Amino acid sequence: MPKGQSEIRIIWLMVLTIVAVVAWFFDLKVVTYLCGLAFVMSVMHYVDALQQPLTNLATQQQISVQFTSKVPLYISSIVAIIGMSLNWSWLIGLGLTCWIFFFLRWLRRLERYVQQIQSRLQHVVSPVVLQNDLNTATSPPSHSSHSEITLLEQIKQWIFQGNPVLKVAVLVLVVGIILLLRFATEHWQLSLAVKLALVAAVSLVVTGFGVFLQRKNRSFSLALEGLGLAGLFLTLFFAYYNHIIPHIYSASLYFAVIMLLTLYLSLKQQSIELALMAMIIAAAAPFTLPVRDANAVEFVAYYLVINVCVAILTTLRPWKILNQIAFLMTVIVAGSYAFVHGHLQERDTLALLVSAHTAVFIWLGFRFSQLLAKQDVEQFKLKPALDIALIFGAPIVGYIFLYLMYFEKTLWQAGLSLAFAALFAVLYSLAKRNQSVYLISQSYFSLALIFISLIPPILLENEWSVIGWAIEGVLIFVFALYRHSTISRYLAIALLIVAGLFSLYYWVDLAYFPTTMYWLLSLSYVAVVVIANTHEKFQKQITSSTIAFFSLLLIAATSMLLLLLLDYFDGQHQYVLALLGVSLTYVVLNEVLLRCKATWSWLIPKWVGVIPLYFFALIFVINRSHLGEIVWHSQFERLGMAIAGILLSVLWLRPSASVKLEKEWVSLGTLLSLALTSLSLVPTMPYISIMILPLVFCAWCYSQKQNPDWRIFWQTRSSLALVLLWIICSQLFSQHAFEYYVLPVLNPFDLISIAILAGFIWMLSLQLEQDMDRGVIAVLSVLSVLWLSSYVVLRALHIYFQTPYNELAIWGNATIQLSFTLLWVSLAFVTMNYASQKHLRPLWILGGSILMLVTLKLVLLDLSHIGTLTRVISFLGAGFVMLIIAYIAPIPEAESKALKS
Incomplete structure (x- = not known):
């Protein structure tokens, strides 16, 4: 098992334990029980994951190993769950005790089998081979000395490598300085100026002492210098915001002196660590103030000074990581602060500051291209994921801030786009002279085109601007496909996203519903997906991330088209017409694109x-439900729902080759579509009606023995979950289970239940081919048989003896419990007798599990809650049948013993 998965499993188990304990103390016992159940199932799955490789290894080495069945574990879990539902503490304790016993026995046998396999391997594999494998397994992986260090790896090195005690000490001392300054401000009797002067003097001495130790211990020296500079920054902030330094100009002068000292020490000692430490402390300093918060203009201006210092450093030294961290801090910290604390009257000043920040980072990107042209390729490599992202990110983020600040001024926004485009056109003309930075020069050219492309939609008014964004996004996407331009494709994606976001804004802002805007927007989304799949050379350019974006586009387009068609059609048929219209559109597009040989980029x-179509249909069916029936307003609605389900089924089944490749998705969609169609057959009994066509389809797939591919539908976990959901919900919530009741079994609901049970057992047998846990299959088989057969008897008793039905009173009713006992024992008898005759040991164990449940029921329920006569009959009848089973249906021998005999 991979180490990462093992750690995730352990963390998951710890989280479950913590949540369970906390919920218990807060008297949320239901949460505790659920966490306990999840813990039990997770542990069993975890150990099963350990057992599976041993099984494979034993098979390879031809070692006879029979692992213990997990059926007792599942039965113990079910007993505990029943105790939780009935609030019987003693039953919970019994179930947990049995579970722990069987689990420990399972682990003990697993350990014994591990020892057997190890001893067998020691005789087969030579010691030399084992030693070589051990050396190979324990040798650390080799890394190239020339490998590039990413931003994340660099941060990990600074945090976890080197001298961790020194780093922790510096962090603790910085926090101590902050606390000292707060305490001095509030409690010391000296004047505040004297207090801060003393702290600044000590910080300056620490910085000087660090410079003095530079030649003796570089790491310790840099730590002292960073600590001293941090103290100076913090002292300056406390002095200014406590009005010890009264003027902003004086504070700015002192701050510039400290920053110049930091720059000097960083450049002299070639220490990016010192520069990074000083930059982070300076960025965090405003949040340590005890007196008042800075306003938005002060805060953004302060971060501008930090970025200017970073620009000076990285202009002289190729320390790209400072650019990246400074950009992230500016956008996240300064941008969030200005958004929260900014005011409308400060907009022009903030716009100038944002423009200055943007100019700094644009300069850093341009300077980076110059450094790249001078450096050796092996020493200074380009990493598109970070470097190109910074080149694109800085101007685009700056433009977005400015665009939002002047959202209603379209002419100003258009002029801003033109200015950005002109700037990057100039940078492109300067950068293209160096052939070694071709990629960066093309990035500037792309940025110029991006900002020019923003001008036409900006000049349009209100919802027409959304239409402009969408149409331009489609055109640029088509251009990107023809020119194989990745940047143009990303630009088109961005324009389509912007169109969607602004459409939500105008939907809320406008006094009327912008129908034209949503029609064109939805058609644009559909057009992008369709055009991208019409040609094979287009399909080859589509990546997995683009496919995910196409999926989001079609979800949005489907939702919009449904709402638009609802608005377009009037009358009681508008829901069905909208559903039919969108479904038919999908079918037509599917056939067209299949002829164009579209593959996963369309499927x-x-x-x-x-x-969204299924959610829409579900809401519509719920709206037409009344007293457990579906009341169609007209035959057209009923027929339209059936046709819509057929269209969706065709949509999933075309192409048929996708059934093998994505069987879970196709099975789920096909069965839901058939169920939707089937609802229109018998609307007065929806729980029967919903399963008619799926059952017919199941029977047809079972008959296709010459073409077993159709059975894939029923080998999926999704189909198993859907049928299991029907088995549970239909018996509990159906209000028409007694319609047309003639005799037990000879009535529609019992017949459909037995047919579903047969199909479910067949589906479980198919799961054996999918390596599903045999214990789970056995438990589901037993529970489904008991559940449905018990309800058949329960309905018969309700008809003939007026016993309770779907009430808690059934657990105390003597007639019902006696019937259950005799029914379950009979099922066990038939199963075990058949298994004994056919020598089917697993089937016999299945019947034995039913017999075990009967025994538990007799001891735990019948012994205390049932009258005297029925209790006697229950015990005598169960005991008599068990005696017969013991005589005529003994347990079949294991396969290994049978072969030996």
Whole structure:
């Protein structure tokens, strides 16, 4: 098992334990029980994951190993769950005790089998081979000395490598300085100026002492210098915001002196660590103030000074990581602060400051291209994920801030776009002279085109600007496909996202519903997906991230088209017409694109895009439900729902090759579509109606023995979950289970239940081919048989003896419990007798599990809650049948013993 997965499992178990304990103390016992159940299932799955490799290894080495069945564990879990539901503490304790016993026995046998396999391998594999494998397994992986260090790796080195005690000490001392300054401000009897002067003097001495130790211990020296500079920064802030330094100009002068000292020491000692430490302390200093918060202009201006110092450092030294961290801090910290604390009257000043920040980072990107042209390629490599992201990110983020600040001034926004485009056109003309930075020069050219492309939509008014964004996004996406331009494709994606976001704004802001805007926006989204799949050379350019974006586009387009068609059609048929219209559109597009040989770039977005249709149909069916029936307002609605389900089924089944490749998705969608169609057959009994066509489809797939590919539908976990959901919900919530009741079994609900049970057992048998845990299959088989057969008897008793039905009173009713006992024992008898005759040991164990449940029921329930006569009959009847089973249906021998005999 991979180390990462093992650690995740352990963390998951710890989280469950903590949540369970906390919930218990807060008297949330339901949460505790759920966490306990999740813990039990997770531990069993965890140990099963350990057992599986041993099974494979034993098979390879031809070692006869029979692992213990997990059926007793599942039965113990079920007993504990029943105790939780009935609030019987003694039953919970019994279930948990049995579970712990069987689990420990399972682990003990697992350990014994591990020892057997190890002893067998020691005789087969030579010691030399084992030693070589051990050396190979324990040798650390080699890394190239020339490998590039990423931003994350660099941060890990600074945090976890070197002298960790020294780093922790510096961090603790910085916090101590902050606390000291707060304490001095509030409590010391000396004047505040004297207090801060003493702290500044000590900080300056510490910095000087660090410079003095530079030649003896570089790491310790840099730590002292960073600590001293941090003290100076913090002291300056406390002095200014406590009005010891009264003027902003004086404070700025002192701050510039400290920053110049920091720059000098960093450049002289070639220490990026010192520069990074000083930059982070300076950025965090405003949040340590005890008196008042800085306003937005002060805060953004302060960060501008930090960025200017970073620009000076990285202009002289190729320390790209300072640019990246400074950019992230500016956008996240300064941008968030200005958004929260900014005021409308400060807009012009903030716009100038944002422009200055943007200019600094644009300069850093340009300077980076110059350094790249001078440096050796092996020493200074380009990393598009970080460097190109910074080149694009800084101007685009700056433009977004400025755009939002002047959201209603379209002419100003258009002029801003033109200015940015002109700036990057100039930078492109300067950068293209160096052939070694071709990629960066093309980035400047792309930025110039991006800002020019923003001008036409900006000049349009209100919802027409959204239409402009969408149409331009489609055109640029088509251009990107023809020119194989990745940057243009990303630009088109950004424009389409902007169009969607602004459409939500105008939906809320405008006094009327912008129908034209949403029609064109939804058609633009659909057009992008369709055009990208019409040609093979287009499909080759589509990446997994683009497919995910297509999926989101179709979800949005489907939702918008449904709402637009609802608005377009009037009358009681508008829901069905909207559903039919969108479904038919998908089917037509699917056939067209299949002729264009579209593959996953269409199939996955198609499957995701139809999800809103199912939610829409579910809401519509719920709206038409009354007293457990579906009341259609007209035959057209009923027929339209059936046609819509058929269209969706065709959509999932075309192409048929996708069934093998994505069987879970296709099975889920097909069965839901058939169920939707089937609802229109018998609307007065929806729980019966919903399963008619799926059952017919199941029978047809079972009959296709010459073409077993159709059975894939029923090998999926999704189909198993859907059928299991029907088995549970239909018996509990159906209000028409007694319609047309003639005799037990000879009535519609019992017949459909037995048919579903047969299909479910067949599906469980198919799960054996999918390596599903045999214990889970056995437990589901037993519970499904007991559940449905018990309800058949329960309905019969309710008809003939007026016993309770779907009430808690059934657990105390003597007639019901006696019937359950005799029914379960009979099922066990039939199962075990058949298994004994056919020598099917697993089936016999299945019947034995039913017999064990009967025994538990007799001891735990019948012994205390049932009248005398029925209790006697229950025990005598169960005991008599068990006696017969013991005589005529003994347990079949294991396969290994049978072979030996």
